[in-house]
Amino acid sequence: MNKPDPIPARLAALKTATTPELKAHWRDLFDSEPPPFNRRYLESRLAYRIQELAYGGLKPETIRRLERLGEELDGGDKKKRGTRLDRDRPITGTRLLREWQGVEYIVTVTADGFEWQGRPYQSLSAIARAITGTRWNGWVFFGLKNRRGRT
Incomplete structure (x- = not known):
């Protein structure tokens, strides 16, 4: 008799977990501090990671295809990948x-x-200000950078 797959139950449990529980799962699965993103982001990344660990990650041919697409975008210039003006956007x-x-x-x-x-808005900070009524760094407010300026 086959044992039932525990992965669907683990994925369903993410929906009812508290945010501190999700952050603890993050630490266990990624061996790093969780990013300051919203709950939905944490749930989706944790769900992907649980499945990745249980069933395996991307196939080597998929990784190669993604690398080829990246090379098409930057002309194969690896320096260009790290120095793109809108790198963090x-x-x-x-x-x-x-x-x-x-x-x-x-x-x-x-x-x-x-x-x-x-x-339309030119900056995330303007949107954050409209939402909160106070001045915010938009990149920090939307979780794209932490308060120390790192992505």
């Missing part, structure tokens, strides 16, 4: 999620800035 179309005082806010990265509630 999320790619166009990325959705940033942030929970603030029990309300979830979603910002979309556009080609020339950001969009929130159907309105």
Whole structure:
């Protein structure tokens, strides 16, 4: 008789875990401190990591394909990968999620800035200020950098 797969139950348990529990899982699975991102991000990355450890990661041919695509984007210049001007900026179309005082806010990265509630913004800081009513570093508010300025 086959034993039932425990992975689906572990994934389902993430939904009911407290944030401190999710952070403890992160430390166990990644052997590092959890990033300052919102709960949904932690859940999705933990779910991926649980499955990766149980079933294996990307196939070698998939990794090679991704590397080839990266080379097409930067012309094979590995220096260019690390010195891109917008290196830390999320790619166009990325959705940033942030929970603030029990309300979830979603910002979309556009080609020339950001969009929130159907309105264009030049900076994440302007959106963070509109949400909170106080001055914030937008990159920190949305969890893209920690308070020490590291990504």
